[in-house]
Amino acid sequence: MAQQDVRYYLNGVLLIVEGNKLKVVATDGHRLAFNAGNIEGNYEKQEIILPRKAVSELSKLLSDSDEKIELEFSTQQVKATFSGITLITKVIDGKFPDYERVIPKYDNHLSMKPHAGSTGFTTRCDFVSNEKFRGVRFVLTEKILVLSVAIVNKKEAQEEIETDLPR
Numbered sequence: 001m002a003q004q005d006v007r008y009y010l011n012g013v014l015l016i017v018e019g020n021k022l023k024v025v026a027t028d029g030h031r032l033a034f035n036a037g038n039i040e041g042n043y044e045k046q047e048i049i050l051p052r053k054a055v056s057e058l059s060k061l062l063s064d065s066d067e068k069i070e071l072e073f074s075t076q077q078v079k080a081t082f083s084g085i086t087l088i089t090k091v092i093d094g095k096f097p098d099y100e101r102v103i104p105k106y107d108n109h110l111s112m113k114p115h116a117g118s119t120g121f122t123t124r125c126d127f128v129s130n131e132k133f134r135g136v137r138f139v140l141t142e143k144i145l146v147l148s149v150a151i152v153n154k155k156e157a158q159e160e161i162e163t164d165l166p167r
Contacts (some may be wrong), residue, residue, distance in 0.1 A: 001052050004027040009094030013055050018045040025099045032099060046073050049096055054089035061085060
């Protein structure tokens with residue numbers, strides 16, 4: 001979540017309930033976190049944005065509990081009940097960005113395991129990167145995966161890893 005972004009709708013977490021699914025989305029404008037899971041019941045689609053403070057409080061209260069939580073939504077607030085505790089919070093009024101447009105849709109999946117040289121590359125990336133840019137570029141061919149990072153002040157790091165992709 002963003003902390004004090006002028007785009008106030010980023011200062012919270014988007015909850016989407018639809019059918020028997022709950023989706024949770026957060027972004028700070030640069031990175032995006034998404035998770036989805038099944039819930040009991042079958043519900044019409046509802047979207048709400050929980051404020052940062054409410055998410056922090058729920059996180060603290062639920063940190064060492066596996067107990068079920070009951071959520072009740074209205075257009076202006078959310079009520080969370082668990083372990084004899086009731087938390088009521090206002091929701092953020094705003095339109096959350098279309099997160100589905102930025103999540104790539106892939107037909108193929110690739111899994112990799114770290115090799116001995118990968119820790120050296122991550123150390124070099126950390127040295128090259130700065131607070132504003134922490135991205136690593138992945139270029140995958142049939143035989144080689146190239147990982148590279150470069151920033152404005154002309155620092156760069158690159159690593160080539162042989163791959164054994166199925167054809």
